[in-house]
Amino acid sequence: MSVEWRLRPEPGPGAEAVVLPVHSGDLPRSLSPAFLAGSGFTGAVGQSLQLPGDPVTVLLGCGPRGDLDRAAVRGAAARLARAVAGYRHLALRPPSADLGPLVEGYLLGGYRFAGYRTTGAEPPDQRIDVLAVDRPEARAGLFAGRRLGEAVLLARDLVNEPGGVLTPRVFAERAVEVAAGAGLECEVWDTDRIAAERLGGLLGVARGSLEPPRLVRLGYRPPRSARPGQAAGSARRIALVGKGVTFDAGGLSLKPNAQLVDMKADMAGAAAVLGAMSVLADLGCPVAVDGWLPLTENMPNADPARIGDVLRMRNGRTVEIRNADAEGRLILADALVLAGESRPDTIIDIATLTDAAAVALGRRIAALMGTDPALTGRLQSAGARAGEPNWPLPLPEVYRARLGSGVADLVNYTIGTRHGTALLAGLFLREFVPDGLPWAHLDIQGTALADTDEGEWTPGATGFGVRTLVELLTSGG
Numbered sequence: 092m093s094v095e096w097r098l099r100p101e102p103g104p105g106a107e108a109v110v111l112p113v114h115s116g117d118l119p120r121s122l123s124p125a126f127l128a129g130s131g132f133t134g135a136v137g138q139s140l141q142l143p144g145d146p147v148t149v150l151l152g153c154g155p156r157g158d159l160d161r162a163a164v165r166g167a168a169a170r171l172a173r174a175v176a177g178y179r180h181l182a183l184r185p186p187s188a189d190l191g192p193l194v195e196g197y198l199l200g201g202y203r204f205a206g207y208r209t210t211g212a213e214p215p216d217q218r219i220d221v222l223a224v225d226r227p228e229a230r231a232g233l234f235a236g237r238r239l240g241e242a243v244l245l246a247r248d249l250v251n252e253p254g255g256v257l258t259p260r261v262f263a264e265r266a267v268e269v270a271a272g273a274g275l276e277c278e279v280w281d282t283d284r285i286a287a288e289r290l291g292g293l294l295g296v297a298r299g300s301l302e303p304p305r306l307v308r309l310g311y312r313p314p315r316s317a318r319p320g321q322a323a324g325s326a327r328r329i330a331l332v333g334k335g336v337t338f339d340a341g342g343l344s345l346k347p348n349a350q351l352v353d354m355k356a357d358m359a360g361a362a363a364v365l366g367a368m369s370v371l372a373d374l375g376c377p378v379a380v381d382g383w384l385p386l387t388e389n390m391p392n393a394d395p396a397r398i399g400d401v402l403r404m405r406n407g408r409t410v411e412i413r414n415a416d417a418e419g420r421l422i423l424a425d426a427l428v429l430a431g432e433s434r435p436d437t438i439i440d441i442a443t444l445t446d447a448a449a450v451a452l453g454r455r456i457a458a459l460m461g462t463d464p465a466l467t468g469r470l471q472s473a474g475a476r477a478g479e480p481n482w483p484l485p486l487p488e489v490y491r492a493r494l495g496s497g498v499a500d501l502v503n504y505t506i507g508t509r510h511g512t513a514l515l516a517g518l519f520l521r522e523f524v525p526d527g528l529p530w531a532h533l534d535i536q537g538t539a540l541a542d543t544d545e546g547e548w549t550p551g552a553t554g555f556g557v558r559t560l561v562e563l564l565t566s567g568g
Contacts, residue, residue, distance in 0.1 A: 094197070098224070099220040106182040107180050108148070109183075111150055111151065112184060164196060168195075173200055173201065185221055190232030194236030195236040195547075199549075199554075200544075243554035247553065249358070249552075250362050251355075276311075292402055299396065302388050304385070307383075309380075327437075329568050330382075331383070332427055335360070340390050344398070359539035360440070363441050364556075385422040410424070420444065438531075440532050441533040442533070451484070457534060460483070462530050463530065470533070487518075494515065503519065
């Protein structure tokens with residue numbers, strides 16, 4: 092389904108329904124209390140009530156008038172999208188002057204991945220007349236909301252693709268296409284280049300797959316006008332690293348079938364980085380951004396890495412494999428080293444890394460770790476503004492000894508404990524970040540997938556992280 096947005100002072104000809112915002116405590120006097128009570132409509136955020144007529148009138152609940160923030164508008168718009176999916180032409184009176192959250196929420200709430208369905212009617216394409224004065228700020232809000240929504244949907248589409256379709260090579264090809272359309276630099280490394288660059292973690296994980304790995308480097312450079320007051324070339328530079336395991340069978344530490352079902356989503360971090368970078372130019376991001384996407388499968392066939400094997404990483408550190416299913420940190424380690432060598436001001440990685448993060452924080456909140464309190468504070472604030480909450484976890488130095496190995500510098504997994512495993516993964520990654528360089532790690536294991544319609548989330552991939560990264564980067568990093 093595609094949506095065309097137009098600013099109009101009144102509904103255009105042929106509008107099938109007119110959507111009117113309603114606040115709880117300020118319900119239409121034309122409707123009797125008995126009727127409203129019978130309908131269950133109270134004006135709560137996201138409630139809708141359709142009244143017959145030509146055109147149909149749709150009341151959209153927006154909650155108490157004083158609580159109408161961006162999150163409430165996004166949530167109401169998301170639920171509205173599902174309620175009016177059958178209409179081709181709508182007119183919508185916006186509940187606030189800021190149109191960005193309205194468009195963003197509507198696109199996210201109306202999303203469905205149905206690329207492989209052969210039955211069932213597809214929702215029609217829609218035209219929506221936004222009943223507002225055609226002013227520059229209104230057009231800017233429509234544009235920003237649409238592009239941000241599209242960035243999240245790009246990430247969702249990638250994550251929802253079957254692992255046998257979105258292989259590392261196909262993901263890299265898709266990244267090249269996105270980069271060309273978004274004005275990004277893009278470089279793809281094949282197996283030979285990966286080997287020449289000594290990415291032992293990425294090569295070690297990829298050994299078990301017949302599909303060759305790839306590494307994608309993306310680059311965004313802001314125009315001079317996007318960074319007023321700065322000398323040419325002086326923009327801050329932030330490196331993003333996204334885990335890209337396009338299917339994770341666990342390697343020799345093979346997962347049970349119940350866990351394999353969702354393992355096509357183990358590249359959600361890479362998808363979030365690509366989605367976020369796809370809109371930086373359109374949204375006037377003032378900081379330079381490099382994206383590093385290590386892409387591979389983690390399979391048990393061909394010549395998989397054995398338990399007890401030792402891998403030599405890009406920076407020369409050696410890692411003993413204790414669990415072949417703890418592969419994400421191995422490919423991230425190489426990418427973190429590469430990112431650090433490019434001398435950015437900040438590194439942020441995002442990954443579906445540990446089940447422990449999901450156990451600790453559930454399905455709606457990501458785990459956040461890092462070496463710089465100011466950076467993690469900015470990420471937490473950006474996530475709150477974007478509607479993607481994260482919560483900080485510590486990196487206790489006392490746990491570092493549990494990463495020790497008798498034959499190498501580190502182990503990739505500590506056997507014999509279920510305690511603190513998300514923190515141990517964070518401590519492992521920290522070993523590959525240059526000393527003194529601000530670094531943060533977002534573990535989105537619990538938030539990458541949803542199983543119900545809930546606000547802006549629909550069943551399947553959520554695209555979590557795209558909006559947080561965009562919010563942080565466009566506000567200066």
